[in-house]
Amino acid sequence: MMSEKETTGAKADAEMPAYIIEAARSGRAKCKTCRKPIAKDALRLGVMVEGPFGYGHMWYHLVCAAKRLFDRLEEAYAQKAWENAKDVPEDIPPLEVLAVLKVEADKKRAEKRNLPYVELDPSGRARCKHCDELIERGSVRVVIGRSVEFGQQIRTTPINIHPGCAADALQSPDSTTEPDSLADDLRENSKGVDSELLDAVIHEIGSLY
Ligand SMILES: [Zn+2]
Numbered sequence: 001m002m003s004e005k006e007t008t009g010a011k012a013d014a015e016m017p018a019y020i021i022e023a024a025r026s027g028r029a030k031c032k033t034c035r036k037p038i039a040k041d042a043l044r045l046g047v048m049v050e051g052p053f054g055y056g057h058m059w060y061h062l063v064c065a066a067k068r069l070f071d072r073l074e075e076a077y078a079q080k081a082w083e084n085a086k087d088v089p090e091d092i093p094p095l096e097v098l099a100v101l102k103v104e105a106d107k108k109r110a111e112k113r114n115l116p117y118v119e120l121d122p123s124g125r126a127r128c129k130h131c132d133e134l135i136e137r138g139s140v141r142v143v144i145g146r147s148v149e150f151g152q153q154i155r156t157t158p159i160n161i162h163p164g165c166a167a168d169a170l171q172s173p174d175s176t177t178e179p180d181s182l183a184d185d186l187r188e189n190s191k192g193v194d195s196e197l198l199d200a201v202i203h204e205i206g207s208l209y
């Protein structure tokens with residue numbers, strides 16, 4: 001829902017710009033992607049939408065827009081949307097800087113794929129994190145979670161292993177993949193893998209315990 005206080009006017013307005021890039025005039029609007037308030041003076045992108053009470057702008061942190069709505073942000077830049085601000089902000093970052101955020105966010109999203117899963121090795125360059133041997137291109141690899149420390153935080157990172165190494169790798173203390181539900185989880189998460197092949201892999205892993 002729109003934040004009524006910050007939307008601009010209750011009726012359709014032909015003059016209303018499709019995009020605004022500005023320093024937030026208050027701290028009341030919430031960012032539509034991260035749902036946190038946009039602090040006063042923080043740069044934000046407004047995207048015009050038609051709501052139940054007419055037209056208004058939905059607001060996004062400029063950085064959040066880069067990560068989630070890059071196409072719209074590109075359009076806003078092409079239209080010089082900062083010229084629609086009441087006070088034109090000075091320190092607008094170049095689009096190339098925001099594009100880097102988009103690429104990083106896309107990468108992070110791809111890494112967030114649900115673990116564990118089975119896939120065919122695409123490159124032949126990955127090493128099995130258990131035995132350290134290369135995984136042959138086109139052969140099956142199992143991707144499970146391992147906990148890794150990043151500074152103060154512990155995060156799960158995906159690691160590639162041979163099916164034949166999976167049973168041992170799952171016993172490792174830093175494994176974050178649950179052996180008991182492994183078969184079900186692999187069936188759920190391994191989209192696009194032939195089901196007979198998947199069954200064979202699950203059988204192979206199970207027979208090693
Ligand atoms: Zn945000």
Ligand SMILES: [Zn+2]
Binds near residue numbers: 130164165
């Ligand atoms: Zn291995």
